[in-house]
Amino acid sequence: MADQPHGRYYAQALEVDQNANVMEQIQNALNEGDHHDWHLVGVSDVMAEQGVILFWDTERPSFGISHRQ
Numbered sequence: 001m002a003d004q005p006h007g008r009y010y011a012q013a014l015e016v017d018q019n020a021n022v023m024e025q026i027q028n029a030l031n032e033g034d035h036h037d038w039h040l041v042g043v044s045d046v047m048a049e050q051g052v053i054l055f056w057d058t059e060r061p062s063f064g065i066s067h068r069q
Contacts, residue, residue: 013051
């Protein structure tokens with residue numbers, strides 16, 4: 001993961017090496033996001049030849065639950 005400041009949502013450009021196991025590279029990126037407790041909210045294949053863009057939500061989802069009284 002890039003060590004750069006971002007807001008709640010983070011777009012990660014995942015460039016894959018076509019000469020290596022592509023699924024393993026993607027799984028490693030997903031595992032790293034999970035390590036940060038980030039939640040994958042979308043994927044774009046805009047960079048289809050080189051890889052994908054993963055869109056992360058860096059905050060814990062509330063699922064519409066409010067803890068306000």
